[in-house]
Amino acid sequence: MSKNRLAFAAALFCALFPAALFAKTLAIVPFKVHADRDVRFMAEGIYDMLSTRLHRPGELEVKPRAAVERGLAALPGGFSEARAAEAARALGADVLVFGSLTVLGEGVSLDVQAIDAAGARPPLSFSEQSPDPGGIIARVNRLAGEMQASLLGRPAAAPAAASPQAAASPPSAPPAADGQAHPEKLFRRQGGLAPEDRPSPFVSEDGGGGIELSPKFWRSASFKQLFNALALGDVDGDGKTETVIATQEGLIVQRMEQGRFHQVYDLRKENRGIPVAVDVADVNGNGRPEIFVTALTPTRRALASYVLEHDGKGFRRLAEGLPFYFRVCRTPERGAILLGQEHRPGSPHSTRIHEMIWKNGRYEAEARVSVPIALNVLGLTFARLGEGPKESTVAFDREDFIRVFEPGGAEEWKSAEKYGGSTLYFAAERADQGDIENPIYLPMRLLPWEEEGKGRLLVVRNHDWAGRRLERMRFLRESQIFSFSWDGLGLAPQWRTRKITGAIRDFAVGDFGNEGRRTLVAAVVLEEGHVIGTEPKSVVIALDFK
Numbered sequence: 001m002s003k004n005r006l007a008f009a010a011a012l013f014c015a016l017f018p019a020a021l022f023a024k025t026l027a028i029v030p031f032k033v034h035a036d037r038d039v040r041f042m043a044e045g046i047y048d049m050l051s052t053r054l055h056r057p058g059e060l061e062v063k064p065r066a067a068v069e070r071g072l073a074a075l076p077g078g079f080s081e082a083r084a085a086e087a088a089r090a091l092g093a094d095v096l097v098f099g100s101l102t103v104l105g106e107g108v109s110l111d112v113q114a115i116d117a118a119g120a121r122p123p124l125s126f127s128e129q130s131p132d133p134g135g136i137i138a139r140v141n142r143l144a145g146e147m148q149a150s151l152l153g154r155p156a157a158a159p160a161a162a163s164p165q166a167a168a169s170p171p172s173a174p175p176a177a178d179g180q181a182h183p184e185k186l187f188r189r190q191g192g193l194a195p196e197d198r199p200s201p202f203v204s205e206d207g208g209g210g211i212e213l214s215p216k217f218w219r220s221a222s223f224k225q226l227f228n229a230l231a232l233g234d235v236d237g238d239g240k241t242e243t244v245i246a247t248q249e250g251l252i253v254q255r256m257e258q259g260r261f262h263q264v265y266d267l268r269k270e271n272r273g274i275p276v277a278v279d280v281a282d283v284n285g286n287g288r289p290e291i292f293v294t295a296l297t298p299t300r301r302a303l304a305s306y307v308l309e310h311d312g313k314g315f316r317r318l319a320e321g322l323p324f325y326f327r328v329c330r331t332p333e334r335g336a337i338l339l340g341q342e343h344r345p346g347s348p349h350s351t352r353i354h355e356m357i358w359k360n361g362r363y364e365a366e367a368r369v370s371v372p373i374a375l376n377v378l379g380l381t382f383a384r385l386g387e388g389p390k391e392s393t394v395a396f397d398r399e400d401f402i403r404v405f406e407p408g409g410a411e412e413w414k415s416a417e418k419y420g421g422s423t424l425y426f427a428a429e430r431a432d433q434g435d436i437e438n439p440i441y442l443p444m445r446l447l448p449w450e451e452e453g454k455g456r457l458l459v460v461r462n463h464d465w466a467g468r469r470l471e472r473m474r475f476l477r478e479s480q481i482f483s484f485s486w487d488g489l490g491l492a493p494q495w496r497t498r499k500i501t502g503a504i505r506d507f508a509v510g511d512f513g514n515e516g517r518r519t520l521v522a523a524v525v526l527e528e529g530h531v532i533g534t535e536p537k538s539v540v541i542a543l544d545f546k
Contacts, residue, residue: 023058023059023060023061024059024060024061024094024095024151025061025062025063025092025093025094025095026054026060026061026062026063026093026094026095026096026097026151027062027063027068027071027087027088027091027093027095027096027097028047028050028051028054028062028063028065028068028097028098029068029072029079029087029096029097029098030043030047030065030069031043031046031047031098031099031100031101031110032099032100032101033100033101033103034100034101034102034103034501034502034526035101035102035103035501037103039101039103039133042101042103042108042133042136043101046101046110046136046140047065049140049141049144050097050112050140050143050144050147051065053140053141053144053145053148054097054144054147054148054151056148056152059152060148060151060152063091063092063093067091068091071087071090071091071092072087072091074090075087075090079098080534080535081098081113081224081535082224082535084096084098084113084115085115085116085117085118085119088115088116088117089117093117094116094117094118095114095115095116095117095151096114096115096117097112097113097114097115097147098112098113098115099111099112099113099126100222100537102219102501102526103133103501104217104219104500104501104541105497105498105500106131106133107129107130107131107217108129108130108133108135108136109127109128109129109130109219110127110128110129110136110139110140110143111125111126111127111221111222112125112126112127112143112147113125113126114126114147114150114151124147124150124151125221126143126146126147127143127221128140128142128143129219216543216544217541217542217543217544218541218542218543218544219539219540219541219542220261220539220540220541221539222526222537222538222539223537223538223539224535224536224537225247225248225249225252225536225538226247226248226525226528226529226536226538227245227246227247227505227506227523227524227525227538227540228246228247228248228274228275228276228277228424228505228506228523229245229246229275229276229277229278229505229506229523230243230244230245230246230278230505230506230507230508230521230522230523230540231243231244231278231279231280231291231328231506231508232244232280232508232509232510232511232512232521233280233281233289233291233510234289235253235280235289235291235310236264236265236310237287237288237310237312240255240257240514241255241256241510241511241512241514242254242255242264242265243255243256243261243512243521243540244278244280244291245278245523245540246275246276246277246278246293247268247275248274248275248536249268249271250267250268250269250270250271250275251265251267251268251270251271251275251278251291251293251308252265252266252267252268253265253266253267254540255514256512256513256514256542257513257514261540265315267308267315270306270308270315270317271293271295272295272304272306272320272321273295273296273297273298273303273304274295274296274297274298274300275293275294275295276294276295276296276378276424276442277293277294277325277326277327277378277442277445277506278291278292278293278294278506279291279292279326279327279328279338280292280328281328281330281336281338282336283328283336283338283356283357283358283363284309284318284358285358288309288310289309290307290308290309290318291307291308291309291315292305292307292326292328292338293305293306293307293308293326294324294325294326294327294378296426299427300425300426300427301345301426301427301428302323302343302345303322303323303324303325303343304320304321304322305321305322305323305324305325305326306319306320306321306322307319307320307322307363319362319363322363323342323343324340324341324342324343324356324363325340325341325343325348325376325377325378326338326339326340326356326377327339327340327377327378327380327381327445329380329381329382329383329448330448331382331383331384331391331448332384332450333384333389333391334382337355337382338355338356338357338363339353339354339355339356339369339377339380340353340354340355340356340363340365340377341353341354341376341377342365346428346429347374347426347428347440348376348426348440348442349374349375349376349398349440350374352368352369353368353369353371353375353377353380354366354367354368354369355367355368355369369393370393370405370407370408370409371393371395371405371409372405372409372410372411373397373403373411374398375395375396375397375398375403375443376396376398376442376443378442378443378444378445379395379396379420379442379443379444379445379446380393380394380395380396380443380446381393381394381395381445381446381447381448382394382448383446383448383455383457384448384450384455385404385455385456385457385485385486385491386454386455386485386486386487386488387453387454387455390407391407392404392405392406392407392412393405393406393407393409394446394448394457395443395446396419396420396443396444396446397414399418400418400419400420400421400443400468401414401415401417401418401419402414402415402419402446402459402491403415404490404491413489413490413491415490415491418461418468419459419460419461419482420443420444420459420460420461420462421441421444421460421461421462421463421464421468421474421476421503422441422442422443422444422462422474422476422503422505423441423474423476423503423528424441424442424505425439425440425441425442426439426440426442427439427440428440437472438472439472441474444460444462444504444505444506445460445506445507446458446459447459447507447508447509449509451483454485455485455486456483456484456485456494457483457484457485457491458481458482458483458484458507458509458520459481459482459483459484460479460480460481460482460504460507460522461479461480461481461482462476462478462479462503462504463476463477463478463479463480463499464476465477476503476525477501477502477503478499478500478501478502478503479499479500479502479503479504479524480496480497480498480499480500481496481497481504481507481520481522481543482495482496483495483496500524500541501526502524502525502526502539503524503525504522504523504524504525505522505523505524505525505538506522506523507520507521507522507523508520508521508522509521512542512544513542513544517544519542519543519544520542520543521540521541521542521543522540522541522542523538523539523540524538524539524540524541525537525538526538526539
């Protein structure tokens, strides 16, 4: 055959079958699972569905799972998301698909990423969620269609037309703008308002206090960072609420608006240590809130806390290198109160706690907080419990029991069970030469709030698989949020969430969504990343109490 005929045949083949020359090879990594029960069957089913629905002969070829698993097992150091492109090349794939399946209560969310092996295009992210396991099936079909269209550079197929009945019903939540928003209806009020007229086991009422709960659940996409603390506030004076998140490396500032949770400031370059607590309040009275960061030095044996404030152009340091643990608490009568506790070498519990004020261009200790035992201020707050005006001091003790003290300092009540529980710690001197480290764990935040004119207390419980029996080691895999009220004899639980996967590091209440509604927001750590071959992973969740 002449060269002209060969060229003509090749051109004709390309015109008739262009996809055959540009077929992409996909490798799908088995999904990570975050759940409070064994849901491997679900993860396996979703994997098989994606493999089948992404395959398109001559255009998208999906590598067999057995070959992918053999290739991943042969990777030095194993697979990690940071090495996804490298893993794709090692597997001989053009695109690597990986992600996670999260089950919180009955709700299911699926986060998937597609990485180009050559780095010729930015990573693609996809997310789907369902209020129940059965509903995820249809959503996987939709997700596969979106992925296929994106990988082939084609518009996604239009969704099927809704029925007249569905068209007449308002949407249950705004659509996610960037694949990060996960609005879900996962709560119940026993015998009362239930989403879609059916109960969900995610929240149950304990005390029969007539609390009207009809919140929605939202979950961010996963962050490859370890979250240590969280606070809400308008930190730049633009009239919108920001979410300040303290990571191991410093602060990032996010904002939720119009259903989109996005970063507005990266303040990690301002960091000087390991942030373990963050609060937002206008203590110096200039109309713009400060950001109070309690930070340990890299050795974890001293403090290097600092305070930031936005001056209209950017954030500047009002103070740095401070030897104080800071905590802001809010009461209906006195508003925001800054509490401080000076660090003493050897223990984070042994010094006095003071209310602090801005004076002479610095933060100074003023009134002493009267408590009869050694406490750390990070786990202390003022709260109006019950219906009266009485303001009590509530705190976690060193063993994470809740203590309630009268205004004069006398102890009024102590919980019979432990709550809180964090893996953030101060490094004390080693007890003997055989010790690698001697951690003293720091307490979690206690959060007062008002409900129908009554004082409540929100408390986190992180569940340790060893039941707190190991003094120097904690393995936190599940968590709950409790709401307590004062019944005249002590704190009684009003409602609780069911156990969720991950450890809650910190939480806050405020106008998280910038919609004029109160929302409970929490930073949840799914993976701390301390085990070789794993990476830190955290999310933000929100419970929207309309």
